[in-house]
Amino acid sequence: MKKASFYDLDGTLASMNILHPYLFYAANAQGIFERARRLVTLAAATPLYWATDKWSRRAFNDLFYASYAGLSEDRIAVLGEELFEEVLRPRVFPEARELVERHSKAGYVTAMVTGTLDFIADRLAAHLGIEHVAANRLVFRNGVATGRVVRPVLAGATKADWIRRFAREHEIDLEGSVAFADSSADLPILCLVGRPHVVNPDARLRQAAKENGWPVLCFGASGNGASRRIALRR
Amino acid sequence: MAREQTPEVVFLDSKSAPRLIPFGNGFLRERLPVGTRVIYAPPPLEALADPDAAIRQALVRPLDADPLHAQLRPGMKVTIAIDDISLPLPPMRRPDIRERVLRIVLQFLADYGVDDVHLIIAVCLHRRMTEPEIRRMVGDDIFKEFYPDRLYNFDAEDEEEIVTLGYTDHDEEVAISRRAAESDLLIYVNINLVPMDGGHKSVAVGLAPYRSVRHHHNPETLLKCHSYMDPQNSALHRSCDRMGAIVQEHANVFAIETTINNQMYPAELDFLAKNEDEFTELDDLKVRGFLWLLDKTPPSLVTETLRRFASPYGMTSVFAGKTDSVHARALEMGFRQYAVPVEGQSDILLVGVPFICPYNVNSVMNPVLVQVTGLGYLFNMYRGKPLVRPGGTIIICHPLPDDFDPESHPSYIEFFKRCLTETRSSFELSKRFEEQLATDPTYIQMYRRGHAYHGAHPFYMWYWGDPGRAHLGRVIAAGAEDPAVASTLGWESAPSVAEAIAMARSDLGPSASITYLHLPPIMIADVTAP
Numbered sequence: 001m002k003k004a005s006f007y008d009l010d011g012t013l014a015s016m017n018i019l020h021p022y023l024f025y026a027a028n029a030q031g032i033f034e035r036a037r038r039l040v041t042l043a044a045a046t047p048l049y050w051a052t053d054k055w056s057r058r059a060f061n062d063l064f065y066a067s068y069a070g071l072s073e074d075r076i077a078v079l080g081e082e083l084f085e086e087v088l089r090p091r092v093f094p095e096a097r098e099l100v101e102r103h104s105k106a107g108y109v110t111a112m113v114t115g116t117l118d119f120i121a122d123r124l125a126a127h128l129g130i131e132h133v134a135a136n137r138l139v140f141r142n143g144v145a146t147g148r149v150v151r152p153v154l155a156g157a158t159k160a161d162w163i164r165r166f167a168r169e170h171e172i173d174l175e176g177s178v179a180f181a182d183s184s185a186d187l188p189i190l191c192l193v194g195r196p197h198v199v200n201p202d203a204r205l206r207q208a209a210k211e212n213g214w215p216v217l218c219f220g221a222s223g224n225g226a227s228r229r230i231a232l233r234r
Numbered sequence: 235m236a237r238e239q240t241p242e243v244v245f246l247d248s249k250s251a252p253r254l255i256p257f258g259n260g261f262l263r264e265r266l267p268v269g270t271r272v273i274y275a276p277p278p279l280e281a282l283a284d285p286d287a288a289i290r291q292a293l294v295r296p297l298d299a300d301p302l303h304a305q306l307r308p309g310m311k312v313t314i315a316i317d318d319i320s321l322p323l324p325p326m327r328r329p330d331i332r333e334r335v336l337r338i339v340l341q342f343l344a345d346y347g348v349d350d351v352h353l354i355i356a357v358c359l360h361r362r363m364t365e366p367e368i369r370r371m372v373g374d375d376i377f378k379e380f381y382p383d384r385l386y387n388f389d390a391e392d393e394e395e396i397v398t399l400g401y402t403d404h405d406e407e408v409a410i411s412r413r414a415a416e417s418d419l420l421i422y423v424n425i426n427l428v429p430m431d432g433g434h435k436s437v438a439v440g441l442a443p444y445r446s447v448r449h450h451h452n453p454e455t456l457l458k459c460h461s462y463m464d465p466q467n468s469a470l471h472r473s474c475d476r477m478g479a480i481v482q483e484h485a486n487v488f489a490i491e492t493t494i495n496n497q498m499y500p501a502e503l504d505f506l507a508k509n510e511d512e513f514t515e516l517d518d519l520k521v522r523g524f525l526w527l528l529d530k531t532p533p534s535l536v537t538e539t540l541r542r543f544a545s546p547y548g549m550t551s552v553f554a555g556k557t558d559s560v561h562a563r564a565l566e567m568g569f570r571q572y573a574v575p576v577e578g579q580s581d582i583l584l585v586g587v588p589f590i591c592p593y594n595v596n597s598v599m600n601p602v603l604v605q606v607t608g609l610g611y612l613f614n615m616y617r618g619k620p621l622v623r624p625g626g627t628i629i630i631c632h633p634l635p636d637d638f639d640p641e642s643h644p645s646y647i648e649f650f651k652r653c654l655t656e657t658r659s660s661f662e663l664s665k666r667f668e669e670q671l672a673t674d675p676t677y678i679q680m681y682r683r684g685h686a687y688h689g690a691h692p693f694y695m696w697y698w699g700d701p702g703r704a705h706l707g708r709v710i711a712a713g714a715e716d717p718a719v720a721s722t723l724g725w726e727s728a729p730s731v732a733e734a735i736a737m738a739r740s741d742l743g744p745s746a747s748i749t750y751l752h753l754p755p756i757m758i759a760d761v762t763a764p
Contacts, residue, residue: 005675095679098683099676099679102675102676102678102679103675105675106673106675108675195648197644198640210640213638213640213647214647215640215641215644215645215647215676215677215680215686216640216641216644217641217676217679217680218641219683
């Protein structure tokens with residue numbers, strides 16, 4: 001049986017969330033009024049998004065991706081390269097690339113399982129050398145985003161479903177596999193593998209890691225190199 | 235067990251006061267059975283009045299080597315390796331001795347036009363020190379000038395920066411930092427806290443990768459150490475000496491070893507090192523107040539306060555020059571501070587494990603570390619014979635919570651929860667699991683980029699306890715909160731010291747003799763036959 005290494009993306013491999021790419025698209029929408037409309041709507045809806053995310057990551061993804069409604073597939077593709085170079089690539093944690101490389105070299109099958117959208121995840125996975133990607137996909141009609149995502153929406157438990165299916169299809173030993181995530185919304189995937197790890201965890205996940213004895217990795221500026229509490233002695 | 239009373243060796247009678255016993259973040263105050271032998275640390279040696287002058291003197295009049303200045307020339311490549319945060323314990327008040335020595339050595343180098351200077355913290359497989367820790371150790375000026383390009387942690391997993399120098403006649407691979415090996419001069423700045431430190435162990439271990447360290451940090455070698463604190467009778471040190479000889483064939487090593495006194499506590503806490511029968515009323519008041527405060531303060535605040543504690547150690551000597559010559563003198567000074575003559579072994583050895591050990595500075599004292607402190611360090615605080623007889627019992631006082639730091643000790647968690655639950659045999663652990671965790675991609679990542687101990691480190695901590703386990707009949711954890719933790723370590727548990735003693739005596743007899751090692755401050759018992 002093979003072993004796999006599963007990675008969440010936002011906050012785990014890169015210092016980003018699903019807001020960043022959309023902000024880029026909204027700021028680069030065609031026409032000044034369209035730009036203004038998208039940015040103002042985004043700002044106005046932020047409290048709603050925040051509250052929804054607290055309640056359910058899946059509902060949040062559903063709600064947030066509705067913002068993409070009206071963006072053309074062509075425009076998303078045309079701006080994709082720029083989005084990657086300007087927004088996404090600088091946000092990738094330097095340690096993340098090494099981590100993936102180390103697992104690849106050690107013979108792990110690598111897979112990114114993320115709630116972010118496929119055109120973002122695919123580029124980042126290629127950049128990081130991750131072989132397999134599971135990400136959400138927008139539904140397009142006549143080349144224009146409808147604001148809905150292909151079901152099932154990948155988040156929490158559905159990510160775990162994908163991993164189970166992937167493990168069956170690729171003969172992966174989940175007990176010997178590893179997973180990396182940053183949010184308590186990803187507890188279902190962490191609980192699925194034999195060796196879960198958390199990266200820059202939120203408070204709830206940090207507590208879960210402490211209770212379960214999961215290693216805590218700190219990447220980027222918020223990593224333990226910079227933030228670790230150190231006693232200042234006399 | 236002879237009953238000669240000295241200031242450091244005290245026998246309790248019915249009028250004796252209760253004894254303070256380190257117990258994790260606090261202390262127990264226990265009335266021990268009549269006849270218990272209590273061993274105290276000797277008083278602190280006088281610190282050097284002018285340590286900077288002593289350092290300069292050592293550099294210009296080294297032992298069996300040319301003076302430092304005579305070895306310098308413009309354009310040469312110099313590497314200075316420094317002991318890491320595991321020494322001394324607790325960390326000392328500023329300025330750290332390393333800062334003092336570095337300031338003077340760097341001035342020498344600058345005066346002689348030596349610009350190509352790197353400072354490497356010899357962490358071996360320990361965790362990388364953080365920026366604030368490094369700054370505190372070397373001082374603000376050196377930190378600003380050298381960090382991070384020319385002052386950094388050694389990286390045992392950076393293959394490009396490691397070079398194999400050769401093999402000993404025991405086929406031990408000697409690999410060390412490439413920068414250190416390829417320098418025209420390698421200066422090692424050490425702090426000798428205990429006689430186990432220093433000598434060839436500094437370079438051959440501190441700057442070595444896993445593939446080299448595994449030759450002596452293994453069950454076979456460690457079982458032949460009697461004890462770690464007696465380098466003459468330690469297979470570990472013999473291996474380091476063999477490796478050191480290879481290092482010296484390739485590198486010009488200039489060793490600087492320093493010793494400190496055992497002034498671990500400031501004046502307001504000096505009662506912790508005292509014979510309790512000699513407490514004044516003020517001491518007694520201080521003890522009561524101290525214990526009350528520890529009891530009433532929230533545990534997290536106690537932990538935080540203890541982490542901020544710094545010892546007022548004083549430097550007692552400094553030697554520079556050829557490694558063997560320097561180390562011999564440093565050892566002599568170390569034993570002058572620590573040695574306590576003791577006659578005869580006892581049936582039961584009682585020790586208290588404090589909040590700190592070399593591997594949890596600014597972190598958590600997990601059960602594997604309690605194990606290495608009790609069986610690896612405290613049991614080994616002897617020369618000659620162990621303080622406890624073969625087949626005797628050790629009582630280790632610690633609350634032993636199931637608590638781990640997932641950033642510093644991630645591999646410890648897997649070691650404790652998975653490996654140790656399958657086998658406690660060091661040979662089995664070594665064969666079945668050591669390489670697996672040592673080469674685990676995540677643990678390597680966390681060691682190199684985070685502040686985690688190497689994946690092999692918990693195994694070494696376990697092997698370190700082997701001589702103790704082989705010698706003893708029983709290990710009883712007194713005051714253990716969770717008997718399951720003690721059981722995973724292969725220990726029995728008792729809710730209190732009195733019950734632990736009763737358990738030990740049920741096996742060894744009602745008059746089984748007891749020795750309580752009143753430590754810290756550190757002492758080393760020179761145990762002879764009665």
